[in-house]
Amino acid sequence: MTTPTGARLASGELRRMVAGWLADYPGRDVTAREIAADLGRSSGAVGNALRTLVDQGTAEQAGTAPLRFRANDATRSAAAPTAGPAPATTPKKSTPAKPAKAKTPPKKEKPVAGPVTRPNGQTYHPRKLAGLPDVTALRKLRDAGIPALMYGPPGTGKTSVIEAAFPDLITVPGDGDTTVADFVGEYTQTPEGRYVFVHGPLVTAMREGRCLFIDDATLIPPTVLAVVYPAMDGRREITVKANGGETVTAAPGFYTVAGHNPGVHGAVLTDALASRFSAQIQVSTDFDLATQLKIDPLAVRVARNLATRQRTGDVTWAPQLRELIAFQKIAEALGTDAAARNLIGIAPEDDREAVTKLVRDVFKVSAEPLSLGSRI
Numbered sequence: 198m199t200t201p202t203g204a205r206l207a208s209g210e211l212r213r214m215v216a217g218w219l220a221d222y223p224g225r226d227v228t229a230r231e232i233a234a235d236l237g238r239s240s241g242a243v244g245n246a247l248r249t250l251v252d253q254g255t256a257e258q259a260g261t262a263p264l265r266f267r268a269n270d271a272t273r274s275a276a277a278p279t280a281g282p283a284p285a286t287t288p289k290k291s292t293p294a295k296p297a298k299a300k301t302p303p304k305k306e307k308p309v310a311g312p313v314t315r316p317n318g319q320t321y322h323p324r325k326l327a328g329l330p331d332v333t334a335l336r337k338l339r340d341a342g343i344p345a346l347m348y349g350p351p352g353t354g355k356t357s358v359i360e361a362a363f364p365d366l367i368t369v370p371g372d373g374d375t376t377v378a379d380f381v382g383e384y385t386q387t388p389e390g391r392y393v394f395v396h397g398p399l400v401t402a403m404r405e406g407r408c409l410f411i412d413d414a415t416l417i418p419p420t421v422l423a424v425v426y427p428a429m430d431g432r433r434e435i436t437v438k439a440n441g442g443e444t445v446t447a448a449p450g451f452y453t454v455a456g457h458n459p460g461v462h463g464a465v466l467t468d469a470l471a472s473r474f475s476a477q478i479q480v481s482t483d484f485d486l487a488t489q490l491k492i493d494p495l496a497v498r499v500a501r502n503l504a505t506r507q508r509t510g511d512v513t514w515a516p517q518l519r520e521l522i523a524f525q526k527i528a529e530a531l532g533t534d535a536a537a538r539n540l541i542g543i544a545p546e547d548d549r550e551a552v553t554k555l556v557r558d559v560f561k562v563s564a565e566p567l568s569l570g571s572r573i
Contacts, residue, residue, distance in 0.1 A: 241379025
């Protein structure tokens with residue numbers, strides 16, 4: 198589909214473009230960044246459009262960390278242009294949504310007693326946090342107005358627990374290209390040629406009293422992330438400079454939670470960011486859950502061993518739950534030997550020798566990464 202790269206778009210036009218892109222590639226699981234590169238748009242804006250499509254049932258979330266999406270039977274219809282009058286001009290003074298419409302989280306919820314279904318239909322198994330199921334503990338932090346930062350290696354389940362805890366979640370995917378407009382919104386041109394301001398996910402979450410999840414927050418430039426800080430402190434309001442200094446005040450229930458992957462290139466936890474998140478919660482792989490999921494005990498043994506050595510500084514990498522789940526899928530498709538050799542292949546170069554020796558000793562396989570062999 199033809200895209201006017203960089204040009205301002207009418208309200209809803211980017212969403213239709215994204216839907217059209219997905220519909221043109223049925224069965225393909227993609228990230229916002231992949232689509233953004235093809236359309237010539239910011240990955241944050243494309244991520245917001247994808248989230249809206251999922252909320253409307255016209256696309257599906259295919260995975261997390263990174264978030265991936267795919268088309269469904271209704272995606273093509275979402276790509277069709279819609280007729281109607283241009284949106285009304287946004288007033289310069291914004292007030293919280295009416296109480297009847299605000300999505301305030303229920304108070305005094307009963308502790309979660311079992312698995313929780315995430316928005317994508319997958320089941321999340323709660324873990325202990327401060328003596329409570331993690332889902333319950335996070336909801337208590339929200340009730341108390343204490344922002345939470347979840348940190349840990351990629352693939353440990355940070356996004357999973359946040360999605361399970363907060364069904365009213367609005368997500369901003371973070372990266373080095375994220376802009377202030379990806380949070381607060383920007384001007385777009387209507388078919389009639391008028392320019393109107395379309396608000397972003399931060400404003401939506403504030404007005405509707407919803408939870409805002411800033412994924413990979415420490416990849417976002419600090420000057421951009423600062424736009425959220427006034428909404429998190431006692432002021433609970435922001436000024437949208439791009440829209441004539443409009444003031445937006447947070448409705449009851451508005452809450453901010455973020456994810457951080459320490460050690461990932463470009464991830465910087467600044468003092469300003471750390472000070473805003475009073476609760477900082479480490480998330481590591483639950484090896485007991487891996488066993489319950491019937492992942493090969495030998496793979497779990499390798500992961501546990503490397504995790505222990507990682508804590509002592511002997512290695513820098515250990516397979517997380519995501520890699521263990523992938524191991525089991527590869528084993529079922531190609532056999533255990535192939536899955537074990539793949540562990541060697543995905544290990545960082547600096548740790549390849551240690552991982553190779555451990556995998557060879559545990560699985561009794563060739564000490565070679567999974568690779569093509571001689572011609573058949």
